[in-house]
Amino acid sequence: MRLLLIVLWAIGSSLVGLGQSVSEIAPSVVADTLNTKEFSQKLVRNESKPYMMWQVKHVSEFIARFNHEALPGGKKFTDSSRMEYPRDMYLRRLFNEDDVRFKRTRLGLSSLYSQQVDEFINTVTTHDIKISSQSPIEAVSKLRVIHHHLTDTLVVKLRKYYTADSASYWQIVQVKRPQVLRDSQSAACDGLEKQQDLPPNSHEVNFLPLLRGLSDYRSFCPFMNSDSRLNKDWQCTEAALRNGTLHIESVVSTTIYIPIGTEWQLELNEFLYEKENSGWLISNLIQLAHK
Amino acid sequence: MPKLYYILFLLIASFHLQAQPDLNKERLAEFKILTEQRVNDLQEYITQIGNKSLPIEQRQIAIDLAVDLFEKDYEVNGKRRSPYIQVSRRNGMVEAIPVRAYFNNLLGVKFDKVEITYYDAAAVSDFEKGTDGNYHATATYFQQFKGFDNSGKMIYGSRDRKDIRVTGKSMAVYKNLGKEDLKIFFGDVTVRETIPIKGY
Structure with a gap:
């Protein structure tokens, strides 16, 4: 009988765990950190510079921006911010702007690469192409x-x-x-x-x-x-x-x-500059048929 | 009677299996906040370690506390390894050293005064599940470091970006509630100079 009671108590404990919500658990988890008041020693913290916000710091952040799902700093898009940063403009900011292939010739002509990028941005925007979270990177x-x-x-x-x-x-x-x-x-x-x-x-x-x-x-x-x-x-x-x-x-x-559909592949490199166009950026757009 | 116990055992086992599900998005978001707080702790400790006006004992305690934030040494092939910190300078110098050695170097810097500045909160990537059952994220923050001589002249300065590999290890923190949860530890770190500061 005693064993039976122990078993029933164990089932009850499991049910308490199942019923616990995130908000009930989270404060004690968050409190499990340093009491900074006791230890603080003139830690100087300044406001982030604009490039620190705009720099693409992680590949997952690059994917979220490519998919037009997140603003710099990880915030989700709202209807108004979507208007402010239309996808084509947002995509263009993911290319390394210092790439010499983006510079126009003396006659004002754009390079073949630049035309390819225009075509790519147009295709991605028109067909709403996104990078899957399980993309074979x-x-x-x-x-x-x-x-x-x-x-x-x-x-x-x-x-x-x-x-x-x-x-x-x-x-x-x-x-x-x-x-x-x-x-x-x-x-x-x-x-x-x-x-x-x-x-x-x-x-x-x-x-x-x-x-x-x-x-x-x-x-x-x-x-x-x-x-x-x-x-x-x-x-x-x-x-x-x-x-x-x-x-x-x-x-x-x-x-x-990162493959984009069956025709394109993005080559990303990290550009650590103190300017907004920095971090993980597209250093080359590869058309797979011509690879 | 043994059959009854067998059925009850199966029942308990099934409840425990259900009580340890994959962590949902809301819970992982909570751990993003915890990671930011852990980064704040690390920044506090680094400030302490670099502060030459503090007693050496206090700065050494700060090293111990900073090292405690990192994954414990693990044994592979009979060797104990700790996470690495890899420092890359714009002049091409790249050096990868164990975490404690990095903090000891900071303790022994030759400057008479050190000034470290941080910028807002760290940017933490989404947590991804690994095949080890742990969850993995990356925390990134910017830091400005200036070293001065005894006349107050700046003799070294740089602004760096630090990327820290964060591991959420599955632990029975709320074991009494039958709840699996995560404990946050830091792993390997890359420190990359974004700009050398003029004036030295």
Whole structure:
């Protein structure tokens, strides 16, 4: 009987948890932080400069702006702000305005690229094309490496994958060996490595989780798609990493590729300037048929 | 009688499964606010660490408190690793160091006086679910750093953008209520110089 009562109490506890609303839980969660009054020491905080608001700080923010869903700072569009920032104008602000291809020729003609961008903006606006939240995004990361005192660049291509339960992760799909690696050694994954999925936002911190992971495991195997392991470039780089002759120092840059329908691909790079047209911007518009 | 217990066990198990659903948008929005507050905490600690007028003990406590905001060291291949902070300067210098080493460097800066300025609240991206069951976001804020010599002349200055990887780890914070919730930890950070400040 006592056991039966314990069991019934346990069911009751579960039901209390189910009935708890967000607003009931949230204040205590939010209070679980530093009591700043006790610790405060002349923290100086200024109002944000306009470029800090307008700078496209995250790829998810880029997607929200491309889809005409969010204002700078993450606020949702209202009917009046939609009128103030029509989609075509908003899209144009996502291109790197310093791209020399946007400059008109002496005769006042626009470049082929500029015409392509006009056509793209017109197509996206007319057909209300949006980037899906589960778009197959790819990234190319350049890592600074040292091999026998020589510095070089290792290029790694990654792809973002999505699981059925709406989780996502990054995985390496290609490794391009640095030129300093002349020996053609071979290597293979033994298949026993525990797969290490890179967090879905690794690209926002220059794939530092990958940098740490490569340092920990001294192998690409845990971070690699199994289909990509036959590649000769990977085998050579993997062998040098394992025998300790190749040291990965830092991540120099990351470029993102987002497909738009079946015809276009956007190349994004980060432009860190103190002006409104900065952050993750379109550095190239690639027409896939001509790629 | 054993059959009754078996049925009751299945009932409890099913209630517990229902009590740990994916976090909804409203709850994740609450954790965005918590992340902003955690960033404020970090900024407070960084200000303390850089403040040369404070006793060294207090600044060292600030380092411990700042490090506590980050993911605990985890063990891989028998090694303990902590999150990295990668600093990139406009002159091309890129350096990735563990979190504590970064704060220790700030403690030992050669300037006689340091002035750190922040700008409004951090911008926090939407939380995304990872395959580890945790939720991941990125918090971004801008910081201005100025270093002065004993005559009050500025000898170093830069404005940086900091991006912090934020992990919401699923934890039974409200275990007594049968409720799964998240605990916020910081992970890897990139510090990128947006502009060197003139005057030095």
